[in-house]
Amino acid sequence: MPNERLITRVGGLFALIGLVLLCVTIALAASTASFLASAQRTDGTVVELTARTSTTRDSDGRHRRSTTWYPTVTFTVEGRQYSFESSTGSNPPAYAEGEAVPVAYDPADPRDARISSFWSAFLGPLITGGLGVVFTPLGLLLFVRGRRIARQRA
The missing domain is CATH 1.10.287 (Helix Hairpins)
Structure with a gap:
């Protein structure tokens, strides 16, 4: 060719x-x-940081491990508590346990929520x-x- x-x-x-x-x-x-x-918007609290570790192999054949931290957030709507794990993780962790975070949620289904940043x-x-x-x-x-x-x- x-x-x-x-x-x-x-x-x-x-x-x-x-x-x-x-x-x-x-x-x-x-x-x-x-x-x-x-x-709708409300405030939530980071209650847990979940670590996910992945292993890759570099060009020299050595294994490299990296850890990404995903926050779990709880928030309350009309007296009922909801919880979700963010789909966005980071290293180092973007949030600390106990930290207040803004939350956006679907008013028809508050289980559908995400950190509003x-x-x-x-x-x-x-x-x-x-x-x-x-x-x-x-x-x-x-x-x-x-x-x-x-x-x-x-």
Whole structure:
């Protein structure tokens, strides 16, 4: 396979992946914004930090362990207590046990709740959007470059 065809195909694949990531970003951001627009707000308390440890292998073959801390939050609505574990974790922990945090919850189903902070709400869209912003133009650049090389050789 000539070099220009490989460049064109890799570029097309990168551009496609980037566009998919941008679409995922829009869907995630819209879903989060919709939830936050209709959510009620209250204060909650971090009652526990759950550690999740993952092991990866670096380029030298050594195992690396990393721990991510996920807060469990309780809050009260109309005298009833609810609890949830945040889907966003960090290392070091972003919160301490006993710390008060803002909570957004669905008034029709208070079990559907999340920490109401920018990072907790929009970390997913920021990551997928950032990757999409990198992959799309890089892919388009490679695609166009491959096509130009092919035209020049023809």
